Amino acid sequence: METMQLLVTVITTILALLIIPIPLKQIQAEGYGIFSLFRKPRFFYKRTAMLFVTSLLFVGLYFTGRRFSYSLVFSATYFAFYALFSFVSVCAVISGKVKNPPVYTNRLTRLYVFSGLLVILSGVVALCLMHDHRFLLYAVCAPCAAVFATAIANAILNPFERLNNRRYVQKTKKELAGNDCLIKIAITGSFGKTTVKNVLFSMMSERYETVKTEKNFNTPLGIAKSAKNVSAATRAFIAEMGARRRGDIKILCDVVRPQYAIITGVTGQHLETFKTLDNVYAEKFSVLNYIPEDGFCIVNRRGIEREIDLSNNAFFVGGTGDFAYADEIKINSNGSNFCLYLDGKKYAAETRLLGRHNVDDIVLAAAMAKKLGVDERDIIRAIKNLKPVPHRLELIRNGRISIIDDTYNGNPVGAKRALEVLREFDGRRVVVTPGLVELGKREKEENEILGKEIANVANLALIIGRNGEYIRKGLIDNGFPEENALFFKKLSDAERFFPDLFSPNDAVLFLNDLPDELN
Template identity: 35%
Template sequence: MTIFSEVLIFAAFWLFAVLSTLFYMHMFQLNSYRADDQWHWMLKNRGKVVPLALPLIGAIVGVICGKNAGMIVCAVFILLACLFYKPKKAKKPLKYTPRVKRMLVTVAVLYAAMTVLLAVLAPGRITALVVGLVAAASPLVIILANIINKPIELSINRYYTNDAKKMLAACPNLTVIGVTGSYGKTSVKFYLNTLLKAKYNVLMTPESYNTPMGVVKTVRGSLRATHEIFICEMGAKYVGDIKELCDIVHPKHGIITSIGPQHLESFKSLQNVINTKFELADALPKDGMLFLNGDNEYIAERAPDGAITYGLNSDSKYKAKLISVGDKGTTFEVTTPDGETEEFTTKLIGTHNCLNILGAIAVSHELGISLAELRPQVRRLESVPHRLELSKRVGMTLIDDSYNSNPSGTKAALETLSFFEGEKILVTPGMVELGDKQEEYNCEFGRNAAAVCDYVALVGERQTKSIYKGLVEAGFDESHIFVSPALGDALAKVGAIRTDKKKIVLLENDLPDNY
């Protein structure tokens, strides 16, 4: 009986170790491998950590029950906890990167060492107690493995970063353009890439690569001696993040697309956001050009002399006017600082797209491409994936704006939705990472949605209460509000709506698995 109970409890322990490790490693990856973000996530999502109480309960009950019975009881509780950590389909599955593989090896060594120590040092009736306690501490094992591996990771990152710097230094004629902003930076990067290709051989960071190692990976894997321009997207969640990227790529020119209340949970204040975005401006050489969105109040207040501004409503150097927006596209006229004008047409919809395209036009024009040469390039512009990307479905037009969401972005998305004829339906889990302002901004989102939408499908009850409140405050029909636990359920309810009109569905944000 003793051998059976010992085998059972250690088998349960290892099964739980594997399942919980993969789960918490996934969350750790989504939290950017930052221990502080992981702690914050655990405190904010206690429901996903509650299953850890089962091994603790098993440990306590096991001690009471005695040696053999105690180990069996503890094993049963641990196996029950395994049910909560069994693999599920994820929106963004765990990527088995070299870093993750190294961490998993370290975790395995730690668990193997603990198993040996438990077998040798915790015999008898306290086996259940110690095994249960160790199992309940599985999230800490991930963090401990990260601490152990940190010197190795820093050394590897340093090697790759230095290698990327050498490759950039070996291209003295390469012009690096840094692109940052609270929102709009990925879109501007893609638009700028298309426009500059009218004259130059261009490399850009792909997709949403905007971290140091993402930039380093792009340089080491894609930079060629024939490239003339490198467009580098720069993301930030903490003060100093933009400076770190600038120290790697040394941009000659830079563009700040926007500043707003994004990532306030990590930045702590809007002033920190402003200071961080302007780290790009501080890094430019004297002969470099700084392009700024003149319509953004935070940027306009901080704009240095000599900056090249662009905007729709401001007294900017590059202006867009006579804007005409419809469900087929947008037409607008651009005026340059020297008074030259040209009309542009794009299949992209909305004034926000007009503003982002204008920023790309300003940079391209200052780099020697005429407005006439830019016209066909603007016509070729495509939607950036999951950023107000249009697709046709049977009886439905889907506006996919699911990449992320912010206060300014929700207004732009609702404006885009308003240009369409049909039954306007919003599907959203709301906005996150807005700190103390999150409830206020989501409530405002609800009020704004009430003025445009016919139906609203909210994804997740906890995070969408503020949106629901805003909708009701604006007099929205509560019978046209659906609250669903998951996106699939929300879309099923949207599909079940009976209407003679064509459905226009705006998918605004899609939160990752750690929400």
């Protein structure tokens, strides 16, 4: 019996360690909060239901079997069958296609190791204290317990990780504050932050040694990691600043202490956490409170849908007669040509970036670069050499099909812009989308509006997931042919039909990211 118990412990521990990456991804996606594992119940329904059902099934089978026979042979046969079934179940769970797998940073690796140690420790304790049927019941429940062991490990490590991060961020704060020669620019808004950051980086790099926050790093720790690249030769640092709650901008500005800022625009993104659009506006425009008197803030006039009184060191761009704006815009499926006006002077510009909104982003960046001393010729050259940001209206030619990849994320304004780009393509126009998420109480309404907007542009719509009924309603209400509005429960279900649904010369827009817990 002792040999079998040891074997049971080894097998159970291996199964549990294979399961741990599932809750790790959820914890990382939710920012490592103590209760982050339980914020989205669908995570458990989709990824761990099989394990719970398996455990309950075998608990029942065990007690049923003991009523008729209980021997070493029964126990060995029972667990052998359980181990085989559990192994197949675990493999089925972990081998499922994951669009956004966990990123094994140092923090996540520490959490994985500590979670694994807790699982191993629980197995050792069970081996020492439990015997006979009680031990087998532990073995049956252990894979499910691995999920909760990860939650416990995260709760234990959380205070230490926060302290470590705080020290790291404080060190960065001191280094940035001590660099008197460094131009520090903050970019915030509900959309377009990463694009404006990349465009401005290209322009500023024409004159200055410039560093930007990497990828979409827009948290205190992300900014701190990117700031490691700032050297004595660096003359400009561009920091993208995200905000999901009131007070986030204050925290980020306290780290960077920017002299200059850009507000790309405001929409109802993250209403789940902000609750109201007024809160979103208040948070984004709070960046003005941290700009010194000798600095300034540039605001996208075309991205603000309400009257805003700007302070003396802030001004709008994008409207005719502003310091910077675009006119005579010609947009097609290969990019845009337009006239860029800077401080009253007119310049011919062209870009490979798709869509009218990218012209707006270019205007914002050009205004900042011009104000900070970059020559107009360098600005125009930078515009011509701009490359699309991956997954942000990225055009991919796949044989005779044009794929527009706008899967990074989505908000109502971004979705409307993506559909405007799709409109510029000839041939049949197809939209593949899960709709819009993180919009709180407005999620149903916004997805119905999205359906109506898709109906004005597309010939075929492939709708994925939980928001499908709202999008479909908007489509049908706007006269879209019902037979051309196809619903799929999961993206993988739709993918199987792509070869039959797509034809040469189609333009296919993949709109918005599909989170794994919704797929």
